Amino acid sequence: MRRKDREIIDKEKIEQIIQSCDCCRIGLVDKDKPYIIPLNFAYINEGDKQLFYFHGSKIGRKIDLINKNKYAGFEMDTNHMLKKSEEACKYSFKYQSIIGTGIITIVTDLNEKINGLQLLMKHYSDKDNWSFNEKIIEEIAVIKLEVEEITCKENQ
Structure with missing residues (x-):
C-alpha cells in the first residue's frame, strides 16, 4: 500500500469496517476483461479463515465466470463524507475501504448454504435464527469467497 499513513492493520477495526459496509463488489475475469x-x-472470521458469502441466481454470467476461474478480487467501502475546501485541489473525501483477493466457489453442501444464508440475514437484519425453505435453497446459488489477501485504509 502506497499510503501507509492511511493503512489500517488492527484486525478488530478491519472487521468493524467490513461489518459497517452494505455492499461488496467482486471482480471476476471474463476472457481478457474485468467484470465487477x-x-x-x-462475512465471518473463523480464526485461520476469513470468508465472505453471497447469494444469487444459479445461472448467468457471474456463475459461468466463477466456474471458469476460481480467483476473484473484492472491494467495499463505507463512511463517506466530502471534505470541502476553498481550493479545488484540496477537496477530499473521508472514507474507509477494504480491498482483497481470494478463492471463489459455489457452495454445494446444504448445511454450508444454510449457514451462509443465516450469516447474510444476520448482517442485514441482526437476527440469526431464520428458517429457510429447502426447495428455495436448492434454487439459489450461495457463493463463498475465501480471503487470501486483504488490505484496509481510511481517510479521516
Missing part, C-alpha cells in the same frame, strides 16, 4: 458485480454479503 455489487452484491449483498456476509
Whole structure:
C-alpha cells in the first residue's frame, strides 16, 4: 500500500469496517476483461479463515465466470463524507475501504448454504435464527469467497 499513513492493520477495526459496509463488489475475469458485480454479503472470521458469502441466481454470467476461474478480487467501502475546501485541489473525501483477493466457489453442501444464508440475514437484519425453505435453497446459488489477501485504509 502506497499510503501507509492511511493503512489500517488492527484486525478488530478491519472487521468493524467490513461489518459497517452494505455492499461488496467482486471482480471476476471474463476472457481478457474485468467484470465487477455489487452484491449483498456476509462475512465471518473463523480464526485461520476469513470468508465472505453471497447469494444469487444459479445461472448467468457471474456463475459461468466463477466456474471458469476460481480467483476473484473484492472491494467495499463505507463512511463517506466530502471534505470541502476553498481550493479545488484540496477537496477530499473521508472514507474507509477494504480491498482483497481470494478463492471463489459455489457452495454445494446444504448445511454450508444454510449457514451462509443465516450469516447474510444476520448482517442485514441482526437476527440469526431464520428458517429457510429447502426447495428455495436448492434454487439459489450461495457463493463463498475465501480471503487470501486483504488490505484496509481510511481517510479521516
